[in-house]
Amino acid sequence: MILILHPNIDKSSQEYRELMDYLSALRGIRARAHDVEGAQQRLTEIYLLGDTSALQVEEMSLLPGVERVVRVSEEYRILGRHKDDRRSTGFEYNGVRFGQDTLHIFAGLCAVDTPANAEAVMRALTGSGLSCTRMGAYKPRTSPYSFQGHGKACLPYVFELAGKHRIKVVAMEVTHESHVDDIREALEATGHPTGVMLQVGTRNTQNFELLKKVGRQQDFPVLLKRGFGITLEESLNAAEYLASEGNQRVIFALRGMKTNMGDPHRNFVDFAHVPVVKRLTRMPVCIDPSHSVGTRERAPDGLMDIFHATAQGVIAGANMILVDFHPDPAKALVDGPQALLLSELPHFVEDVRIAREAYEKRAAAAKSYATEVA
Ligand code: PEP
Numbered sequence: 001m002i003l004i005l006h007p008n009i010d011k012s013s014q015e016y017r018e019l020m021d022y023l024s025a026l027r028g029i030r031a032r033a034h035d036v037e038g039a040q041q042r043l044t045e046i047y048l049l050g051d052t053s054a055l056q057v058e059e060m061s062l063l064p065g066v067e068r069v070v071r072v073s074e075e076y077r078i079l080g081r082h083k084d085d086r087r088s089t090g091f092e093y094n095g096v097r098f099g100q101d102t103l104h105i106f107a108g109l110c111a112v113d114t115p116a117n118a119e120a121v122m123r124a125l126t127g128s129g130l131s132c133t134r135m136g137a138y139k140p141r142t143s144p145y146s147f148q149g150h151g152k153a154c155l156p157y158v159f160e161l162a163g164k165h166r167i168k169v170v171a172m173e174v175t176h177e178s179h180v181d182d183i184r185e186a187l188e189a190t191g192h193p194t195g196v197m198l199q200v201g202t203r204n205t206q207n208f209e210l211l212k213k214v215g216r217q218q219d220f221p222v223l224l225k226r227g228f229g230i231t232l233e234e235s236l237n238a239a240e241y242l243a244s245e246g247n248q249r250v251i252f253a254l255r256g257m258k259t260n261m262g263d264p265h266r267n268f269v270d271f272a273h274v275p276v277v278k279r280l281t282r283m284p285v286c287i288d289p290s291h292s293v294g295t296r297e298r299a300p301d302g303l304m305d306i307f308h309a310t311a312q313g314v315i316a317g318a319n320m321i322l323v324d325f326h327p328d329p330a331k332a333l334v335d336g337p338q339a340l341l342l343s344e345l346p347h348f349v350e351d352v353r354i355a356r357e358a359y360e361k362r363a364a365a366a367k368s369y370a371t372e373v374a
């Protein structure tokens, strides 16, 4: 059950205190307050967790400060879409708006190797009008003998270079809670030149303790990768862990499923689930064509499979693209075979623009046909 408070309720007010006193006396129920962005103003919502079946909607609506009550019986209580649910589907971070109706390209290095390569990528991004990137510092590798990422050591120059090239958000995987502190400290030390979106990778989708820790911080939004060997429902519940701990600024990433049914692609591309995730939840949806496809193979029409998969996700309404680029893929320390060249960036951006325009036309047509039927 969710109690949506009147917009003018202050947390230090008498009304708010009375409400929280009443809720804390309810047995077996935890009340958790979340500040969310409403259409016009910030709103406070109180989520009641536990068995709420004995509570009456009418009675709860009369409590001090409460404007509206939404009974949530379905899954994904916080991030899901529910009946009579008018909550927003997005958030703003460091001047960038993320929602189910926006689209951002996060092109960049799978793994940061040298400052020169990080800078070459960022310069190319700015040249193509992009202001977000991906820069892997902590790499979860299959083999303990493979390059594990430069970790904390590369953060200061990555952030400084991002600031220099006017990059607003850097997506960066964390595999341990201490990495969040490293990132916070490096941003502090460099004077906050950019923003960071924490990435929880596919190997950690069900690392519940990491999810709880990342969910408890409010400084950074989170990009949660779908687990490569679990159901969609299980991965969406993992996203709900982040939200139930307090962080609702979550983007859900499709990155392909591990099965040899997807051969010769690295993973079985799952971008047909873009509209499914948008229907079930209020999360913006990201696609990762690089980790899905995994190669630079090209179709007879001249387009690489990575371009085709990207277009398939974008034409289905994807809101974010995470894609690997490298100035010299042969020398990349991680995932070189799937990296696009910087010289291919303008074509990639143009191809995405074409697919997005087609999506917008499709969505407009859907609206006009719906009106005709009605
Ligand atoms: C990545 O994006 O660098 C990555 C390791 O992705 P995934 O967790 O989807 O394998």
Ligand code: MN
Pocket: 110, 291, 334, 335
């Ligand atoms: Mn990778």
